[in-house]
Amino acid sequence: MKDSPFNAKEAKAVIASLNQILELELAGVVRYLHYSFMVFGHSRIPITSWLRAQADESRDHAVLCGEHITSMGAHPSLKIGALLETHKHSINDILTEAHSHEAEALQEYRNLLGLVRERSVMLEEFARTQIAAEEEHLAEVRKMLRSPGSI
Secondary structure (H helix, E strand, C coil), X not given: CCCCXXXXXXXXXXXXXXXXXXXXXXXXXXXXXXXXXXXXXXXXXXXXXXXXXXHHHHHHHHHHHHHHHHHCCCCCCCCCCCCCCCCCCCXXXXXXXXXXXXXXXXXXXXXXXXXXXXXXXXXXXXXXXXXXXXXXHHHHHHHHHCXXXXX
């Protein structure tokens, strides 16, 4: 596009980054829903609610990525990020896997920020907002993995 802040090579890199994030966020939807199905015991209700809220948020993030991709005149990926079934479904195992997933997403959003910084306020603000959200998720998961009374 002639009014784009990116040349063709830069736009291609931004679109590739957005598609990578889209695939990760779609994988997050599946991952968090799967986790929510596998929670049992007397903590089930609040944990499944939290996991399903994470799935909803991943879906919302995927929508934003897709909209940014199409705004750039490109085609959103139909792929989904890697899904590894470990068959480990203790709450700690689920949270550890979620932490790894969130850390990967955080890195991808940081990569996007590096590509768009001072080039597109819209994409820069999107990346920064998502980075803040991912950092918040990681902090919450770390707290959930700690033992009560650990402070």
